[in-house]
Amino acid sequence: MTVPGVLNVLFKYVDENKSRYIENLREAVAIRSISSLEEWRDETIKMVNWTADRLRKLGFQVSLENIGMQVLSNGTKLQLPPVLLATLGNDPKKKTVCIYGHLDVQQATIGDGWDTDPFELVERNGKVYGRGSADDKGPVLSCLHAVEAFQKINADLPVNVKFIFEAMEESGSIGLGELIAREKDRFFQNVDYICVCDGSSLGKDVPCIVYGLRGFCFFYLTVECASQDLHSGIHGGAVCEAMTDLVYLLDSLVDKDGKLLITDIYKDVIPLQPEEETIYAKIDFNVEDYSRTVNATKLLHNDKVKLLLNTWRYPSLSIHGIEGAHSESGEKSVIPAKVTGKFSIRLVENQKVEDVQASVIKYLHKKLEERGRATKIKVSIGGSGAAWKENPNHPHYSAAMRAITSVYKIDADLIRAGGSMSVITTLQQITGKNIINLALSSGDDNTHSQNEKMNIENYMNGTKVIAAYLYEVSQLNK
Amino acid sequence: MTVPGVLNVLFKYVDENKSRYIENLREAVAIRSISSLEEWRDETIKMVNWTADRLRKLGFQVSLENIGMQVLSNGTKLQLPPVLLATLGNDPKKKTVCIYGHLDVQQATIGDGWDTDPFELVERNGKVYGRGSADDKGPVLSCLHAVEAFQKINADLPVNVKFIFEAMEESGSIGLGELIAREKDRFFQNVDYICVCDGSSLGKDVPCIVYGLRGFCFFYLTVECASQDLHSGIHGGAVCEAMTDLVYLLDSLVDKDGKLLITDIYKDVIPLQPEEETIYAKIDFNVEDYSRTVNATKLLHNDKVKLLLNTWRYPSLSIHGIEGAHSESGEKSVIPAKVTGKFSIRLVENQKVEDVQASVIKYLHKKLEERGRATKIKVSIGGSGAAWKENPNHPHYSAAMRAITSVYKIDADLIRAGGSMSVITTLQQITGKNIINLALSSGDDNTHSQNEKMNIENYMNGTKVIAAYLYEVSQLNK
Known part of the structure; x- marks a missing residue:
């Protein structure tokens, strides 16, 4: 031109x-x-x-x-x-x-x-x-x-x-x-x-x-087991520990293949349309180059179309970290009293922010109830967008x-x-x-x-x- | 006197x-x-x-x-x-x-x-x-x-x-x-x-x-998924995330009742002797006072003797925190590349430090293998004592x-x-x-x-x- x-x-x-x-x-x-x-x-x-x-x-x-x-x-x-x-x-x-x-x-x-x-x-x-x-x-x-x-x-x-x-x-x-x-x-x-x-x-x-x-919902999941941090020697074995419950709840969110375990989340995701795979197949994207660029230990999908579908038109969930636990270097044999797990979900077309937020809150309380013996939890909502x-x-x-x-x-x-x-x-x-x-x-x-x-x-x-x-x-x- | x-x-x-x-x-x-x-x-x-x-x-x-x-x-x-x-x-x-x-x-x-x-x-x-x-x-x-x-x-x-x-x-x-x-x-x-x-x-x-x-063994469990932190929007759904695997492994260590799931750990614990419960029953200790002092949301044991047995003569495991993830306040929609979970076990009479360390390392690798699809892990040993x-x-x-x-x-x-x-x-x-x-x-x-x-x-x-x-x-x- x-x-x-x-x-x-x-x-x-x-x-x-x-x-x-x-x-x-x-x-x-x-x-x-x-x-x-x-x-x-x-x-x-x-x-x-x-x-x-x-x-x-x-x-x-x-x-x-x-x-x-x-x-x-x-x-x-x-x-x-x-x-x-x-x-x-x-x-x-x-x-x-x-x-x-x-x-x-x-x-x-x-x-x-x-x-x-x-x-x-x-x-x-x-x-x-x-x-x-x-x-x-x-x-x-x-x-x-x-x-x-x-x-x-x-x-x-x-x-x-x-x-x-x-x-x-x-x-x-x-x-x-x-x-x-x-x-x-x-x-x-x-x-x-x-x-x-x-x-x-x-x-x-x-x-x-x-x-x-994709859209976005940030969540804060707070678990509390005492009013202040405790010595793990003196109190380990006596108190229900917040971190134990938090890792249980965080582990219940997503499986090893990246699929969300909050099944309600998928009800509004539009099923794959016949033409989509064709469109995605034409895009200039190389899975091996991508893997090298991010230097990923392992990809969830090695097929180009599947990888693009899962980053663009299916939801994903990432756990970002924990606030309130021992995060500095070195050893600190503490039972953290109040810990907040942070995670977010990427939403796709047709999913409503409020529905996803409600599903997550409901799911976490259900998982906690299933566990039976729990500490206090609080689920707070952070930034979001459709x-x-x-x-x-x-x-x-x-x-x-x-x-x-x-x-x-x-x-x-x-x-x-x-x-x-x-x-x-x-x-x-x-x-x-x-x-x-x-x-x-x-x-x-x-x-x-x-x-x-x-x-x-x-x-x-x-x-x-x-x-x-x-x-x-x-x-x-x- | x-x-x-x-x-x-x-x-x-x-x-x-x-x-x-x-x-x-x-x-x-x-x-x-x-x-x-x-x-x-x-x-x-x-x-x-x-x-x-x-x-x-x-x-x-x-x-x-x-x-x-x-x-x-x-x-x-x-x-x-x-x-x-x-x-x-x-x-x-x-x-x-x-x-x-x-x-x-x-x-x-x-x-x-x-x-x-x-x-x-x-x-x-x-x-x-x-x-x-x-x-x-x-x-x-x-x-x-x-x-x-x-x-x-x-x-x-x-x-x-x-x-x-x-x-x-x-x-x-x-x-x-x-x-x-x-x-x-x-x-x-x-x-x-x-x-x-x-x-x-x-x-x-x-x-x-x-x-x-009790004795003590500190452990560092490191999981790595990329050479540097990734944007969870761009890469969420594409890479196996280190935090997902770490919370899975940490959740596999101890159950909701405080019992270690690394079953090998219990093989050298001396069975309870008949006189022990009598000795413990006499000690000036009040469970309700204790609970108030630590301000615990929930205790693992409400019976005095059971509580003392579980803090003195049975092992316990505490998860202290995670290094390398997002631990500050606020929102950071990151996929942490390399995260280290820190936990420790309190050992009891007759348990050997080296045996416990070997059991933990073997157990974590076994759990990782069971999961099938994993990132890199490394288990390091910290301070310890019998x-x-x-x-x-x-x-x-x-x-x-x-x-x-x-x-x-x-x-x-x-x-x-x-x-x-x-x-x-x-x-x-x-x-x-x-x-x-x-x-x-x-x-x-x-x-x-x-x-x-x-x-x-x-x-x-x-x-x-x-x-x-x-x-x-x-x-x-x-």
């Missing part, structure tokens, strides 16, 4: 600004916007303000929307970081594109096994390492740099642009749904297309556009496909993904607009894990793809 | 020195001698030196014995704190008493749920709170204060005194066994009686002399009983205990001398737990009991 002249000029400008783009990312990564830890809430708010300042410099009209307070597990309240709404241009002759991104990051400490400080951007072998480099500060900066590039080459911005950037995505997007509903007839009124700019490609080579995501699926035959998807081809010179894969973004479901339900999910980072970027990184080439291409996407959308008939 | 004149004078001197004794304990508690954490090794060594200085001032001949290096789990080596050997007096006409105590403490942070800084002694309602106040810095200081009191009242020390104080007790007494063996014909040559000064009474009112302890049982009809025990009666005005209970001190077994095996275990702290002192404390009255009485014990032993026929 031929790349339009304006994009050719813009791509050249982008290439010339690589160092500056990396410096901007360095500044963003250094802000510890960890939304899940209250001690970093100030930094999370700082990250929103940092972005707002940059947007104002680009001429955006910016508003920082107060979305209220977060109620912590101990009952205290904490101010939520504001959601950033930004608008540039209101030409009625142009289409209006709204892009979503997030400014917060997952927890990270060097003690988790990082090779370098997670909050100091380190450049090595064509990659930049740091928490948030790929998820989602790099992609968010690509959006800002794309708009800036149009301005710097003195080209007209082909569409009206709106950004919605939140800073609670890694903690269940608390408060965002209510804001989107509130802004339905204001901020979202003239929006034609929505692009969610977050997530990773499937592999390392072929860029991806995502048209489906699954999402869009129609990938929409012209909006074709525009995004062309944008990617103009940069990467290959066709993107249209895929579903296993991760979750509750914001997409909310945006779809409230605005009724077609949504794409552009995955600008690579499948091996270690988002949510140690040594998260962004390939510098993908970071540069991300800016080009966003610019090309804005151009391609401007060419669509409304 | 009539208290001998010298003790009456000494008891009065002790009462007059309460504030000074508390200040000494404050200094000792402030030294963070946590033996299980390598970052506090310097403080652990400092605690040994602090004690050595005080002993030298009392006229003791002190030697700090190098016991070599500790090999950490990552393969690096760390200098072990020296063992302190101290001798005062070598009069061949006197008996020689050797007292053991330990200078290290369990881990503690305010984040564990302490009301005040664990390393700052706080006096409240007749109690002093702080890590090590009861286990074992308070009792060790009572030994020093007892010797000092004889000197201050110008009384002849009735026996030759030897102290052996280590600083790795809470981490399996690494290196101590070899030292005791090495010193058999030197430091221990003329020792007549051994007193281990560590441990708690059963209840709050009746002081106890312990003639039996159980100990002494003859409580020995005159040495009668002398200690008289010492307690002269201070508390009531008879002590002769009991066994559920905790473990490998040093006792080693001392018994190598020296062949009769050993008593004096429990100077109270059953509700929260040793190994949050808000560890020592009742000031027990702290004062401890000094008197040690002094009276030295006197009573001097009256025995060799």
